[in-house]
Amino acid sequence: MTTGVNIAKLANVFRGRWMMIVHELTEIYKPAISRNREKLMEVMKEKAEAATKSELAKTMRGLKGFYTLEMAPPRLSEMEKLKADLQLMKDFFKNKCFLHITVKQAWLLFLVGLEVFLWFFLGETIGKGHIVGYKV
CATH class of the missing domain: 1.10.287 (Helix Hairpins)
Known part of the structure; x- marks a missing residue:
């Protein structure tokens, strides 16, 4: 019984230390993470613009008219x-x-x-x- 309690206490100690290490790492790398987030958002915007101008997007817009017509409830x-x-x-x-x-x-x-x-x-x-x- 005491070994189970000791293991639980040891796990709590390791969990607390792990959380402290993760918190310290996020504080250290926060500027790099925010820069990377901005770069990622820019890349995503560029890819989205390129996707909306592609031939596939034009075809899908045309097919949307047929889809809405065929899937609409009867008049x-x-x-x-x-x-x-x-x-x-x-x-x-x-x-x-x-x-x-x-x-x-x-x-x-x-x-x-x-x-x-x-x-x-x-x-x-x-x-x-x-x-x-x-x-x-």
Whole structure:
């Protein structure tokens, strides 16, 4: 028991001395640290200016417009168009128009439906973080 207490006291002594040494070193090297900080800030500003003028930055600014357009929630006019499309689909099945489409048209409709399903599945997989099952 006494060895555990002695080790704890020794650790406190070393910790106190270590903190004193670190404090002395920071006081000694404070001017050098502040000079280096100023140089670092200047270099960072130069690199940031060069990055904003690069071709990649110009491309990213152009792509931002597409991203904001595609990722925006649907507008009211788009919702009305969706309603009209759903009504058109109901009429298509109600009037049995699907019996009159060609094999090529059916194949394209199947591929589009498959693509929608696979993107949904991929989004679910990314969202849950696993291929199989949810973490509960």
